[in-house]
Amino acid sequence: MRIKLVIIALVAFKFSFAQEISKDTTLPSKDTVSNLAIPRQEVESPLRIMNLSPFFSLQADSILTYDFKINKPIDQYFWYLKSAPIGLKIDKNSGILYFKADKNLFKSGRLKFDIPYKVEFGVQNLRNAADRIDTSFNLLFFSTEINITRLKPTVGNFVQLEEGDTIRFRIQCEEGSFPMEQITINANLPITNFKPVKTCNDEFQWTVPYDFIREGDTAKQKVLVLQFIGTDSHRNNDTASVRLYIKPGVNYPQKMLEYKLIADEMNKYIKDLKLAFFILSNEIEQTKKNRTYFDVGSSSTAMLGTILSTSAQSTGAKNFGKVLPSLGLTLVPVKEAVSPNKVQEQNVATQIRGTIKRLEFMLTEYGLVGEKDIEILTKTKKLKDELKQSQLQLIDLPLVEFDPRYTQEDAEKYFNNPKVNKKYKMKIF
Numbered sequence: 001m002r003i004k005l006v007i008i009a010l011v012a013f014k015f016s017f018a019q020e021i022s023k024d025t026t027l028p029s030k031d032t033v034s035n036l037a038i039p040r041q042e043v044e045s046p047l048r049i050m051n052l053s054p055f056f057s058l059q060a061d062s063i064l065t066y067d068f069k070i071n072k073p074i075d076q077y078f079w080y081l082k083s084a085p086i087g088l089k090i091d092k093n094s095g096i097l098y099f100k101a102d103k104n105l106f107k108s109g110r111l112k113f114d115i116p117y118k119v120e121f122g123v124q125n126l127r128n129a130a131d132r133i134d135t136s137f138n139l140l141f142f143s144t145e146i147n148i149t150r151l152k153p154t155v156g157n158f159v160q161l162e163e164g165d166t167i168r169f170r171i172q173c174e175e176g177s178f179p180m181e182q183i184t185i186n187a188n189l190p191i192t193n194f195k196p197v198k199t200c201n202d203e204f205q206w207t208v209p210y211d212f213i214r215e216g217d218t219a220k221q222k223v224l225v226l227q228f229i230g231t232d233s234h235r236n237n238d239t240a241s242v243r244l245y246i247k248p249g250v251n252y253p254q255k256m257l258e259y260k261l262i263a264d265e266m267n268k269y270i271k272d273l274k275l276a277f278f279i280l281s282n283e284i285e286q287t288k289k290n291r292t293y294f295d296v297g298s299s300s301t302a303m304l305g306t307i308l309s310t311s312a313q314s315t316g317a318k319n320f321g322k323v324l325p326s327l328g329l330t331l332v333p334v335k336e337a338v339s340p341n342k343v344q345e346q347n348v349a350t351q352i353r354g355t356i357k358r359l360e361f362m363l364t365e366y367g368l369v370g371e372k373d374i375e376i377l378t379k380t381k382k383l384k385d386e387l388k389q390s391q392l393q394l395i396d397l398p399l400v401e402f403d404p405r406y407t408q409e410d411a412e413k414y415f416n417n418p419k420v421n422k423k424y425k426m427k428i429f
Contacts, residue, residue, distance in 0.1 A: 047072055047133055049123065060101050060113070060143040060380060068095040070123060082120035085139065088111055090121060101141060109175045114233060116140045149177035151183070151230045151240035154250060159242065163249030166207040171228055171240070175199035178232040186227040197228060204228075210251040222246045252372050259368060259380045266387050270359050277352045278411035281420070284345055348397065353424050355390050356415070362386045 050069045059063050068090075070077060079095045081088065086097045105111040116138040125131035155169040173180050183197050185204075195205035204226075213222055224244040231237045366379040373379070414420060 004331070028040065045071060047077075047123070047125070049133060049135065052135060053137060055140070056099050057140045057142060058099065060099050060103050060106060060141060060145070064097065064099040064101070066097040068097065068123075070095070076127070077123050077125055079123050080121065082122065082134070084119045085117045088119060088139070095123065099139075106141070106175075106177075110115070111141060111145050112175065112179060113141050113177050115179070116371070138305055143177050146234070146236065147175035147179050148236045148238050149178065149230065149232055150174040150238050151228055153240050153242055155242060157241065157243060159244050161208055161244055161246045162212045163208050163246065164206065164213055164251060165230050165249065166221055167207040167244065168195075169242075170201055170203050171197045171230075173230070174230075178234055178236065180230040181233055183228055183230045184359045187228065188214055188225045189222065191224070200230075208246055208249070210254070212246055212251065213248050216286055220248065248387055250372075250374075250377060252376070255376050255380065256368075256371070259383070262380055262387065263363060266359055266363060268385060269387065269391070271351050271411075273356050273359075273394070274413040274415045275406060275408060277356065278414045279351055280349045280352070281414070284349060296363060348423060350395070352394065353415075355394060359386065359390060395404075 011125060014232075048071055049365065050071055053066070054069070056064060056066070068079070074094065078092045079090050080092060081090050086104060087102070088097070090097050101111075117140070118136055119139050120134070120136045122132055122134040124133075150173065152172045152174055153169055154172060155167075161167060171183060180200050183199060183202070185194075185197060191206060193207065193209075195203060197204050213219070222245075224246060226242045226244065228240045229237055230239075362383060366382050368376060368379065
């Protein structure tokens, strides 16, 4: 019985061993080769911000909190801002954007409404600088409370001007909720050649023309009202007014020409008078010489006749001596006929010299002081009146503008001669 059991066990072991060998030696089928598992190689995805918003709008006095998310572990990256409006912050570790829109920032002008601010920011790997993102978004501030931007000229509301003056000032803006987009100018009187104002801080410039107040105008002063009207993007407007009180002014370039014309005419008239004085004085002196010759001849003849009639030995000489005094007397009417005494000419010469002295004094007394002498009108009128009066006094005097026998230098030298001045100088007894 034991022998049978051993035999049965051996047969079973052999059969099972043969089965196992057959399994191991069998070649795998094609289907089993295709079903072999191949290990997968993971590809790393690029860094990106998953909730990036390109635009943010924020009301005044409100708070912005925004948490940026990335597709990688946040503890391996840090956040940064490259350009941002004042007050905007980002947590470098968590990427939380924070901003409080305080009204004081807008009142001070450091921030403005309705102007998009471009914010540049990014995120970067702590260990790999190439693993980073640089991007941006726009931030716009708005307000439900509207404060109109006010225009502020840099001059007062009332300005005194004269013709020829130039006024210049800037139009500044006191910032409100919205910035000024354009500024226009209105005036109650037509003006030209002015520098316009279009935006805030532009300069207005205008020169008052000399014909702004015309000669026929009854008003001696005109009021020019300038209105600067500013309009913002929401059609809100503000108006600033400047009143210019304009009085008649002096056209200095033109008045300088008028003064120079009168002064040149007076100088020319003085030169003509000096030449006439020189010629007239020479004629008077020549007449005096001729009369002196006649007087000497007459007295010499009379004296010679007396000597001959009293001391001559011969009768003929005595008779001739008696005739000579009568001959000397006959020279007197000849003297008056040939060289009459020029009393009137002497008076005219004295008057001419006095006129020359007076005109020269007027030119010196009413000379201009600088290019813009405030008394130029008065001085021009004085010279004009004096020249006209002198010309009327000597209206019958024939003026010699050119004589080949005399020159202007000779006349000038003769007029300033001390002997001539002494002769015409007034004597007080």
